[in-house]
Amino acid sequence: MALKIYNSYTRQKEIFETITPGHAGMYVCGPTVSGESHLGHARPYITFDVVYRYLQHLGYKVRYVRNITDAGHFEEEGKEAEDKVGKKALLEKLEPMELVQKYTNLFHWAFKKFNCLEPSIEPTATGHIVEQINMIEKIIEEGYAYVVNGSVYFDVKKYAKNHDYGKLSGRVIDELLSTTRELEGQDEKKDTADFALWKNAAPEHIMRWKSPWGEGFPGWHIECSAMATKYLGPSFDIHGGGMDLLFPHHESEIAQSTICNHRAPVKYWMHNNMITINGKKMGKSYNNVIKLTELFSGSHPLLTQPFHPMTVRFFILQSHYRSPLDFSNEALIASEKAFKRLWEAFETLKKLEPDKSETAKDEELESKVVNWLNELDEFMNDDFSTPKVIANLFELAPIINSLKEGLILPGNISSNTLLLMKEKFAFYLEDILGLQNISEADNAMLQGIMGLLIDIRKEAKAKKDFATSDKIRKQLTEIGISIKDEKDGGMSWTVD
RNA sequence: GGUCCUGUGGCCGAGUGGCUAGGCAAAGCUCUGCAAAAGCUUCUACACCAGUUCGAAUCUGGUCGGGACCUCCA
Incomplete structure (x- = not known):
């Protein structure tokens, strides 16, 4: 039974086969560390943590690369070109790198609490300026980028003539090119659909680097292309991120890397859906952000209590990563109770002694249990269906509790099945879903x-x-x- | 405006055309010195209207609602 992954690029589930047998390369778009991580960030990193764990379980040697965007992107349309990190740093009277360090530390702290495994490589954008410049030069050489006033833009129209620009995000290239919107800062571009590879830095811009085109800073999309290529090669297996990154970020990544490396960069594109709050996407621009520190401490108007990181992790894994997930205080309370009950059943299970019976006295029960256990693998192989995995574990909880209470006699289930149950329960709960006991009783x-x-x-x-x-x-x-x-x-x- | 996704019981949330997903809440019962926990049982829904089909939450069309992207975003 093979792992199937839903590929955003082809819009269908595909059997997962790595480019290099036995090895898997996975790149996930990491956080922009210009502010505190919020609940919305929890979803991709928990989702891909489970993917990482499961691929390792399947025996792959996985290189998991997740970047830190510390160079700050620019806001180009309708506003002056300005570096987000630089701007905030001025407001807070901090060095840009001090700010970046602070939020990077906070990010690491939060995701350690979520029990997310550390990526194999966590490259920073500022640490790869040279690679980015090299890549831009290559794209210029290939004839797909042009220089204007110290900035470099990718020529989308030219690329679209012989490549499928828009396939990933479902855009129609003609519509992108014929956009009627007139926005400031567009005059440098040959076409509105073009995107920046390098931006000339205005004098007040703090973060700036020397380049063949003058002092400036890299465009948003190029860092991922450069770092993914450097650490995973010109073609790698999985690229992950939030659905909001499909366009223009990932679409542009494909274009850049394809021109540079003469091949499609990614075999399987994976995108997690958004977390909504009262039906609206959570995001800085919506002013409805719950920071992770607020979530853990309960200090947010929408929260009536603190929530343990494991409760949040469980909450997220109770829905499928490609479905939207609506947040509410009540939903989290429900998850907290559910998780505690499940974990207590797990603790109970660990203490159950297997009966000596080799054959089960209750065959119907036995086969139900075995079936629930076997389905766990099928569910994970079916595009990481963690909600179904959790549902089956819940099916087992009453069985476990009844065994403990003597409501089900020990011999009704064979000793092998009980051992299998112990093994699978621990494996899925702890190793794959990455959940941990939240009781503070271990003192x-x-x-x-x-x-x-x-x-x-x-x-x-x-x-x-x-x-x-x-x-x-x-x-x-x-x-x-x-x-x-x-x-x-x-x-x-x-x-x- | 364009492209795409989506609408499930009090709430959250799975659902591959036919078989009770699961969780939380609620009610009843069992157990119990009392309680809690646990177990059992009940609550059987798929926005609306047409169509395809022996049969649709699941497919098709339409209507209405919600959302995402098109601009920084997980």
Whole structure:
């Protein structure tokens, strides 16, 4: 059973076969570190973290490249050319690189909390100015770019004559070329559809580099082409990013790289859908951003409580990456409860002892369980259907709890199946979905204290001193620890 | 305006033409000193209108609504 990936370029699911057997190259558009990461950023990096994990599981040696855009893009239409990073730095009276460092650190901090694996290479745009300039020179040599007043533009019209510009994003080239909009700063371009490879820097522009065309800074699209080519080669397997990047960013990347390397750069294009908030895309320009720090601390008007990064990760994986996902405080609370329940079932499962029965006494149950377990692989192979994986794990939760409670007898499921269940549950939950326990109970001192309190409470209960046992339970509940009486007279506790 | 996507039960969210997705919430029951948890059960929806089909949430056309991109964006 082979992995199938939905390829945005062909708009269909395709069997995944890497260019180099045994190896997979994946490039994902990283953050622009001119501001704090927000909930919207969580989706692509969690999505592609799961892709990365799963490809490794399939046995590929994966090189995962995710850039940091620290050079700042320019805003070219309707505004003066100005570097976003440079502008904000002036406002905050910080060095541009200081600002970039600050937000890079914050980004790393947040995604460590999300339990995202670190990419193999995390190149910065400013660290690859030379590569970008080289690439631009190559494109000029090939005759697909022109220089105007110290800026360099890609000639889309010429490219479109013998290439399929617009295929990825579904644009019609004639319409792009015949755009009637008259915007400032367009006069340098031969055509409105052309895009900048290099921009001449205005005097107030802080971030600037010397180039064959004068002092300036790179265009937005060229960094990804340059770095992907450098670390993954002229053709690589997967390029990922948000759907909002389809046009013009990825379309332009294809054009640049194709001219430069004489071949299509990417075999499988993957795009995650957006997170919406009240039906609107979350983004700086919409003024509806929930920063990750606000999400984790609960300090945002839309939130009634803090949310653990794992709750957010779980929430995101409960929907398919290509579907839009609407955020709400209520939806996150639902995910938090669901996740806690699932994780408790997992903890319970780990403690279950396999029965000696080699054959199951309840064949119907046995086959249902085996089927649910086997489907997990199918679901992942079907374009990473994490919601279905999670749904099947939830199917297993009542089975696990019933085994623990004795509502299902141990022998009803064969020992092999129970072992398989333990193995798959841990594998999918932890290794593939990348989820972690969110309980804060893993503290030796707390465990010691709780052990003592539980002993006292057990003694009280044995003496039918319910006043004492209830007092212990009640007061612990008030400070956020809940005690549950088990069927066999034991007690368990959890930190809320 | 152009291109594309989308509309599922109280809420979130899967759905490959025929078989209960799943979660949260709610209700009832079981268990329990009480509670919590857990288990069982119930709530069976696919914007609207036509069409194709033995059969459509799933395909086609139309209507209405929502969204994305076309400008920085995950």
